[in-house]
Amino acid sequence: GAVVSQHPSWVICKSGTSVKIECRSLDFQATTMFWYRQFPKQSLMLMATSNEGSKATYEQGVEKDKFLINHASLTLSTLTVTSAHPEDSSFYICSATRQNSPLHFGNGTRLTVT
């Protein structure tokens, strides 16, 4: 069964609103979570690395103020897309791991901004 749960799997929101995506590790404590974004027919692009209890490390070109990442506990990380615009429409995927353990991926969240 799934060890990483991502919610929601699909969301539509209006331009200018904010959307929160949750990533939960179900049966292990994830010291690190990663957030990816995937455009159609393109690679998964790493957005940020999130360590529990500390600020996320964002990849170059990713707007920190737009994509707010919180990793408040060892089982939950959230990605909030603030003031969403149509160009933010994409497929967002999280993954979780603990030290020396395999990486587990969530099923992804399809965000559509109208």
Added chain:
Amino acid sequence: GDSVTQMEGPVTLSEEAFLTINCTYTATGYPSLFWYVQYPGEGLQLLLKATKADDKGSNKGFEATYRKETTSFHLEKGSVQVSDSAVYFCALSETGGGNKLTFGTGTQLKVEL
């Protein structure tokens, strides 16, 4: 920077056909290489990996060999099944643990009866 290039899909095969999905990479160091698979409605799962040159990763009848001289990690399977229909992602990691990954674009495989 690091990058991974894999063949575009979709790839459509008949059951029991031979599969090859090409993957080449560029990296500054000596990366570990991975193939991930995403079945419909599910998250990415690690299919196989290789951590150094000439290593062969294998799982579920799939295999790939780490070729440093051609910077390639092509995925092969001798006889595909309908249940192999999925999207396959080639990836690399410069860190040994394989947690910070650079992905290819993914190749969709469709296997028909």
